[in-house]
Amino acid sequence: MLSYTGKRLLQTVFVLFGISLITFILLQVVPGDPVALMLEKRADPETIAKVRSELGLDLPYYVQYLNFIKGAVHLDFGTSYFTKEVVTDALFRCFKVTVKLACMSFVFASAIGIPCGIFAAVKRGKGIDSVVMLLSIIGVSAPAFWVAIILQIIFGLKLNILPISGFDGVASYILPSVALGARYAGNIARITRTSMLEVLGQDYIRTAKAKGATRWAVIMKHALKNAMIPIVTLVGTDFGYMLTGSMLIEKVFSIPGIGKLAVDAMSNRDLPLLEGTVMYIAFVFVIVNLIVDVSYAFLDPRIRYGKGAA
Numbered sequence: 547m548l549s550y551t552g553k554r555l556l557q558t559v560f561v562l563f564g565i566s567l568i569t570f571i572l573l574q575v576v577p578g579d580p581v582a583l584m585l586e587k588r589a590d591p592e593t594i595a596k597v598r599s600e601l602g603l604d605l606p607y608y609v610q611y612l613n614f615i616k617g618a619v620h621l622d623f624g625t626s627y628f629t630k631e632v633v634t635d636a637l638f639r640c641f642k643v644t645v646k647l648a649c650m651s652f653v654f655a656s657a658i659g660i661p662c663g664i665f666a667a668v669k670r671g672k673g674i675d676s677v678v679m680l681l682s683i684i685g686v687s688a689p690a691f692w693v694a695i696i697l698q699i700i701f702g703l704k705l706n707i708l709p710i711s712g713f714d715g716v717a718s719y720i721l722p723s724v725a726l727g728a729r730y731a732g733n734i735a736r737i738t739r740t741s742m743l744e745v746l747g748q749d750y751i752r753t754a755k756a757k758g759a760t761r762w763a764v765i766m767k768h769a770l771k772n773a774m775i776p777i778v779t780l781v782g783t784d785f786g787y788m789l790t791g792s793m794l795i796e797k798v799f800s801i802p803g804i805g806k807l808a809v810d811a812m813s814n815r816d817l818p819l820l821e822g823t824v825m826y827i828a829f830v831f832v833i834v835n836l837i838v839d840v841s842y843a844f845l846d847p848r849i850r851y852g853k854g855a856a
Contacts, residue, residue, distance in 0.1 A: 558832045565828040566618065566821075570611050573817055581627075601627070614821060623822035628814050633822040636807060641826070643713055644803035647796075648788035650723035655730035656781060662731075663738025663777075668765060670743060678735055685732025691794040694725035698798070711800040722799045726792050730784040737780045741773040748772075782838035789834070790827040 581597050598604045602613065617623055623633035659682075666678040701721060702710030709718045745751065746769055754764045793805035804823065811819040 555836070558836060561832050562825070562828055563615075566615065566825060567611070569821060569824045570607075570614060573820065574607060576815070618821075618825060623825070624818035626811075626819045627816050629819075633818050636819065637804070637822055637826050640802060640804045640807045643801060644796075644805070645789060646719065647713070647722055647726065647792075647801065647803060648785065650719045651727035651730070651788050652781075652785050654723050654727035655734055655784065658727075659731040659734025660738050660777065663735040664742055664765065664770065666735065666739040667742035667746060675739075678739070682732035682735040685728045686736070688728070689794075690725055690729055690792060691798055693728050694722065694795055694798040697721045697725055713799070713801045713803075718799075722795050722801060725798075726788065726795045730788070733784065734777065734780060738773070738777050741776045742769060745769045745773040778841055779838055782834055782841075786831045786834035789830045 581594050581601065581603065595604075602610060605613075614623075621634055623637075625632055626636060629636070662678045662682070666675045669675050698710040698721065701708045708721050709715075710721065712718050713722075742765075746765075751764060751769055755761075759767075790804060793809050795801070796803045796805040797809060804826065807819070808823045808827075810816070811823055
């Protein structure tokens with residue numbers, strides 16, 4: 547276990563390094579001068595050149611990249627060109643908002659998706675199975691921004707029982723959490739059903755039934771645990787997506803999270819803020835994937851970490 551975790555942590559360092567290099571290169575080849583955008587049309591070429599020098603944008607690319615890496619190691623991504631806010635402070639401020647939305651969405655998606663998938667598998671071929679699969683397809687297929695707008699119209703404008711923007715109180719979490727979690731709930735239900743159906747057909751399930759175990763004891767004690775590996779993989783990955791922020795959902799509900807921060811940084815070509823946001827997203831994904839991989843050992847003892855694990 548420790549050997550495997552160490553290997554994964556080492557891979558994480560190389561992954562983050564590769565992402566930082568690719569991000570830096572792409573930002574350099576994208577058309578547009580961030581200094582010109584920042585100063586708009588009021589500045590003459592001399593002023594633009596002076597500001598570029600102050601920001602270090604006139605240095606050779608390899609020097610700029612080394613400076614970026616040195617800062618990233620110390621969690622120092624510089625200062626936003628436009629808001630003048632320290633990038634780390636902006637990321638932390640928006641992360642606190644996004645993690646609330648992610649946790650609420652995660653709870654909603656898991657609480658709906660896993661039980662529905664289990665019932666659909668147990669009632670295979672019956673009415674509830676068809677209903678669950680139909681709803682899951684709708685949830686997966688419906689665009690998140692469309693779901694968000696429909697929820698705003700029904701519960702915010704028509705019924706006037708929930709706020710349609712902002713992120714101030716518990717009530718304001720509900721609509722964006724449902725809009726963001728609906729798609730993931732559909733995915734989780736489908737994967738849970740498929741995984742449960744595969745496990746329910748195994749010999750040890752029939753043996754447990756033959757020994758007199760109750761139906762739900764067999765399902766919850768024997769079947770669900772062995773069906774959890776693909777479910778955990780999907781749920782963990784989905785939670786990573788939620789933690790990195792949903793640009794459309796945060797934009798529709800005016801939520802000042804990571805997604806909105808990334809959109810604003812891209813619109814303004816705010817290099818320090820954009821680089822910091824990308825590295826945050828990359829870090830979240832590699833850590834979530836690491837946690838998911840390590841969790842396999844607790845679900846399936848046959849997986850031996852550190853002995854030929856990759």
